Amino acid sequence: MSATFEQLFVKYPDLEPCRASIHAAFEAMKLSFEKGGKMLLAGNGGSAADCEHVVGELMKGFMSPRKLPKKQRDLMLVHGEEQGTYLADHLQGALPAISLVSHTAFATAFNNDVAPDMVFAQQVYGYGQQEDILVVFSTSGNSANIVHAVQVAKSMGVTTVGLTGEGGGRLKELCDVIIRVPYSSTPDIQERHLPIYHVLCMMLEEAFFV
Numbered sequence: 001m002s003a004t005f006e007q008l009f010v011k012y013p014d015l016e017p018c019r020a021s022i023h024a025a026f027e028a029m030k031l032s033f034e035k036g037g038k039m040l041l042a043g044n045g046g047s048a049a050d051c052e053h054v055v056g057e058l059m060k061g062f063m064s065p066r067k068l069p070k071k072q073r074d075l076m077l078v079h080g081e082e083q084g085t086y087l088a089d090h091l092q093g094a095l096p097a098i099s100l101v102s103h104t105a106f107a108t109a110f111n112n113d114v115a116p117d118m119v120f121a122q123q124v125y126g127y128g129q130q131e132d133i134l135v136v137f138s139t140s141g142n143s144a145n146i147v148h149a150v151q152v153a154k155s156m157g158v159t160t161v162g163l164t165g166e167g168g169g170r171l172k173e174l175c176d177v178i179i180r181v182p183y184s185s186t187p188d189i190q191e192r193h194l195p196i197y198h199v200l201c202m203m204l205e206e207a208f209f210v
């Protein structure tokens with residue numbers, strides 16, 4: 001196991017029961033990116049903020065700079081040496097991730113016109129490909145909009161990872177990988193989700209860019 005992974009349990013020994021599921025989530029995410037897939041993320045409230053946070057860690061350098069490989073740098077030179085060098089120097093390696101909580105115009109219209117509990121499911125349907133991975137955060141594991149998104153993902157062959165509280169709710173039976181942190185209050189659960197996704201993002205960066 002990597003040092004980054006082990007450090008999680010040194011800092012948060014209470015997460016030891018989640019060791020196997022966190023590692024399984026890492027393997028599933030890595031496989032999805034290796035296949036050319038992308039990560040879709042959904043959650044409500046504080047978990048919506050977590051979705052945005054993960055995108056920030058994956059779409060640019062997180063713990064390490066992510067210089068472009070020469071082949072991709074060279075593509076920029078079509079704009080001339082000076083401009084091409086500027087573009088190449090300021091682009092960073094990205095692991096493609098889309099937060100489904102942030103499309104305000106779509107979401108307000110869909111909630112108003114169709115069904116709020118299908119707002120994430122509709123986006124999974126629109127964006128999802130078999131090689132993708134859907135990551136959902138739900139402290140209860142029972143939020144209807146999250147459950148429906150996972151159900152649609154499963155129908156489409158999209159891999160699903162859930163982060164929940166200890167009960168796991170309906171997601172416990174639905175997700176391919178379920179990380180159930182050993183807490184039952186919403187803030188306690190959310191406070192443990194954060195170090196887990198930080199470590200997953202670090203491990204993915206190490207796997208693809210270091």
Ligand SMILES: O=C(CO)[C@@H](O)[C@H](O)[C@H](O)[C@H](O)COP(=O)(O)O
Nearest residue numbers: 044045046047137138139140141143
């Ligand atoms: O952090 C907040 C609000 O910002 C909490 O209230 C919590 O995220 C919200 O109640 C969510 O709607 C709970 O949904 P879930 O985690 O059970 O799926």
